[in-house]
Amino acid sequence: MMHLNLFLFGCGHHRAAWRHPNSAVEQLGDIRYYERLAQTAERGKLDAVFFADGQSTGNVADGSYWFLEPLTAMAAMSRATDRIGFISTVSSTFFTPFHAARMMASLDHISNGRMGWNVVTSMFDVEARNHGYETMPAHAERYRRAEEFVNAVLKLWDSWQQDALVMDRAGHYADPDKVNPINHLGEFFLVDGPLNVPRPPQGHPVLFQAGASEQGRTLAAQCAEAIYAVAYDLPAAQDYYRDIKRRVKDAGRNVNVPIMPGLVTYVASTEAEAKAKQRELDELLPADASLRQLGTYVGQDCSGWELDAPVPALPSLEVFTGPKGRYATVLRIIETEQPTVRQLLGRLAAGGGHCTMVGTPESIADRMEQWFRNEGADGFNLMPPSLPAGIEDFVDQVVPELQRRGLFRTEYEGSTLREHLGLANP
Amino acid sequence: MMHLNLFLFGCGHHRAAWRHPNSAVEQLGDIRYYERLAQTAERGKLDAVFFADGQSTGNVADGSYWFLEPLTAMAAMSRATDRIGFISTVSSTFFTPFHAARMMASLDHISNGRMGWNVVTSMFDVEARNHGYETMPAHAERYRRAEEFVNAVLKLWDSWQQDALVMDRAGHYADPDKVNPINHLGEFFLVDGPLNVPRPPQGHPVLFQAGASEQGRTLAAQCAEAIYAVAYDLPAAQDYYRDIKRRVKDAGRNVNVPIMPGLVTYVASTEAEAKAKQRELDELLPADASLRQLGTYVGQDCSGWELDAPVPALPSLEVFTGPKGRYATVLRIIETEQPTVRQLLGRLAAGGGHCTMVGTPESIADRMEQWFRNEGADGFNLMPPSLPAGIEDFVDQVVPELQRRGLFRTEYEGSTLREHLGLANP
CATH class of the missing domain: 3.20.20.30 (Luciferase-like domain)
Structure with a gap:
């Protein structure tokens, strides 16, 4: 069991x-x-x-x-x-x-x-x-x-x-x-x-x-x-x-x-509803503060990033010089989920490196x-x-x-x- | 109030x-x-x-x-x-x-x-x-x-x-x-x-x-x-x-x-009943252990003391050479209440130096x-x-x-x- x-x-x-x-x-x-x-x-x-x-x-x-x-x-x-x-x-x-x-x-x-x-x-x-x-x-x-x-x-x-x-x-x-x-x-x-x-x-x-x-x-x-x-x-x-x-x-x-x-x-009776629940929470994140925090994770200024566009390309883990743990999580989310910037912020705001299941x-x-x-x-x-x-x-x-x-x-x-x-x- | x-x-x-x-x-x-x-x-x-x-x-x-x-x-x-x-x-x-x-x-x-x-x-x-x-x-x-x-x-x-x-x-x-x-x-x-x-x-x-x-x-x-x-x-x-x-x-x-x-x-509807409540608890004290403990308070062997007889005369606080606090309490109980040995043991076993009201x-x-x-x-x-x-x-x-x-x-x-x-x- x-x-x-x-x-x-x-x-x-x-x-x-x-x-x-x-x-x-x-x-x-x-x-x-x-x-x-x-x-x-x-x-x-x-x-x-x-x-x-x-x-x-x-x-x-x-x-x-x-x-x-x-x-x-x-x-x-x-x-x-x-x-x-x-x-x-x-x-x-x-x-x-x-x-x-x-x-x-x-x-x-x-x-x-x-x-x-x-x-x-x-x-x-x-x-x-x-x-x-x-x-x-x-x-x-x-x-x-x-x-x-x-x-x-x-x-x-x-x-x-x-x-x-x-x-x-x-x-x-x-x-x-x-x-x-x-x-x-x-x-x-x-x-x-x-x-x-x-x-x-x-x-x-x-x-x-x-x-x-x-x-x-x-x-x-x-x-x-x-x-x-x-x-x-x-x-x-x-x-x-x-x-x-x-x-x-x-x-x-x-x-x-x-x-x-x-x-x-994120659970709902359809996949679309479940995704909508996730998006509803993600949209409550204060964009400025979240982008500022993301900037500290990825070692660059993210304040100009478009929220509903795909995440811009980032340097590989090998060449990144900041703290690697959180950066690796960011790269993995981008690689496996191809999120928009808002979706990335939402994933980092809810459990970070933990498994997320939506459906x-x-x-x-x-x-x-x-x-x-x-x-x-x-x-x-x-x-x-x-x-x-x-x-x-x-x-x-x-x-x-x-x-x-x-x-x-x-x-x-x-x-x-x-x-x-x-x-x-x- | x-x-x-x-x-x-x-x-x-x-x-x-x-x-x-x-x-x-x-x-x-x-x-x-x-x-x-x-x-x-x-x-x-x-x-x-x-x-x-x-x-x-x-x-x-x-x-x-x-x-x-x-x-x-x-x-x-x-x-x-x-x-x-x-x-x-x-x-x-x-x-x-x-x-x-x-x-x-x-x-x-x-x-x-x-x-x-x-x-x-x-x-x-x-x-x-x-x-x-x-x-x-x-x-x-x-x-x-x-x-x-x-x-x-x-x-x-x-x-x-x-x-x-x-x-x-x-x-x-x-x-x-x-x-x-x-x-x-x-x-x-x-x-x-x-x-x-x-x-x-x-x-x-x-x-x-x-x-x-x-x-x-x-x-x-x-x-x-x-x-x-x-x-x-x-x-x-x-x-x-x-x-x-x-x-x-x-x-x-x-x-x-x-x-x-x-x-x-100790509360009851008559003074006698209240005293009986107190006596009932006092009688539950294991006599040997209590007398042994009393001996440490008064600096002498109490094992031969008769439980239902008055407490034998004790030296004054001034001449007592052991720890004075508890000894003073013992003397005060004896002076104000003229207890039997059992009553003294009971008083010491319930609140010690605190005020006791029975009635x-x-x-x-x-x-x-x-x-x-x-x-x-x-x-x-x-x-x-x-x-x-x-x-x-x-x-x-x-x-x-x-x-x-x-x-x-x-x-x-x-x-x-x-x-x-x-x-x-x-």
Whole structure:
């Protein structure tokens, strides 16, 4: 069976989504908006709702990056739902392992075993400078820290044995022999333990990772129980999928680690309508600012580019002297989609390097099935360009099609996130 | 009007409460237990529910100190209620100001303006050793850090102006001129800001403090908007009350800072029944362990002491060579209450140095009124010895009596914690 997450992000993953007349921008501070989105995802029998996170504000003129903090929001969202899982990003660079382990253990109790943790190391100096660092620690140091952080968190979750809570009114509340210090002392952390929260219902909240770099892939192979990926098309997805599956095996882990690439979908009952939905959002992008930003990606002044004309020819990746990652994405979009300038801006504004599928429920299910059956994906991290409309479209139109094909559950079989993902309790 | 908080603590503030046949010990990991307690407190029109917090496990054999983490629990509890406030302890010694400011701002949005923050500096080496310190930083350093921490958090909450969110679909999401960095750089923290959560509905979640030491009182006078106190009897309460009110005035603050001493109550329709309730809990204390602990307080072997006999004579405070604080409490209980050994153990096991009132709703309301009318208290931080029974007794019996006397609200007039406490938005 396929796994499906809703990747929840403001008014949707298209940067102009909040500008749409039907957007919920006024509700971004209202927890009921998030609760309803979780209920919609649960109606679609999705595995989980996922929150990205960042530690800085971003450009507040151009849209909303963050509003509610994920852990507090998920506590409320878990109470508005019964079965769906919740995965929060928590950075290993800014928290102490004790706080992280404790909050996630608490949420696993509050949700009756529905929590997951997407461990990230964060990237930007503006984030570091909100948490005491003058600049972001170097990539290698962040990953050494992340590895030690995860290790300390897992030990804290294990510091209470499964049957430690006795609650014998005439005797012990907990068996002191089954609640033990961890005495962790490493390069970055000193943590005596035990945790002050009894063992989480799932044993450990499910550990997600999204490693793309060499060190990220190594960390994912060592400890991730499920993986988010960025893949522009099936060949790229297959490369990543096969590499990670091999690394997991090489790390001596005999487990199935589901891999879920991000997926942006525009769904409608005809291809033309779906394309019209995409165009409607693309047309909401402020042209000047978007062309200015595109200029920084491609290293030239784009302010004179005609919006509805094809993208002018660009130098090849080899001769381009600026940052190559985003430029490669631009070239790939141009090569495979021959977009107009406006279409290119829209693609970059919604998911960037992630796969985008535009079409009918059947044609989207076809492509998802192709990825699923050909070592491209064990599931998808759904990135609706607009919310709530984008996830309602998916749940009401694509999910039934996947269910008809026997690719997706028609009812939850388990009640924990581990059960949804087919993962055993540790 | 009087202010009343429910100080929520496990199965109640009596250390043996979990051993009672009717205790909710099996529900300590169940968020619905906490939601129901908050609903009971809201039925009584209380100002808020308050969570203490600690960063270590305590003696897990003898009872439950912590289970759910307060911020995550309060997110859920706020969704199960409409009007009552929530005050969480957050230590300035272990969090970064950005995390603390962000989580509390998020909770203020989730609860529609019902959050408060009890700032503490933490005390114990076992807590420090869960967060990277070999030993707890010295008292003076912790307070310097707390002052800078509070300052940085307040600046982060102010980093979004009230009207910064424009949400103009054809223009700006937020006005960039009204979202500003704080560029904090102090002895302990570097925080650029702005916060990645728009300004909280209350401006600032309400700042509580419970300073007893000289430095604690100074910090409270400088920045606290409401204060928790420990006062054994009315004279002690008056000393503290007058000292703090004077300090607030001396600090140039023309505000009314409500002071709420902790209050343990055993309520029943007759004095004898109330005493029987107290005795019932006291008799659940494991005698050997309690006498051993008492021995550490009074510096002698108490294992041979007869439980139902009067407490043997003890040396005066002046000649006692051990830690004086707890010993002074023991002497004061003996002097004012002439307890049996079991009664002394019970008093120490439920609130210790806090005021304890045992009696009918009328006699308890009499004493509360006396404190309230005579500069002893602006309200009380209720510490029910057992939960849920103790808060149900108080809400059903004492609250109506206070309402009849015109001392306590019969309906919420406002919807935010600031409004309940009579505090203006900053």
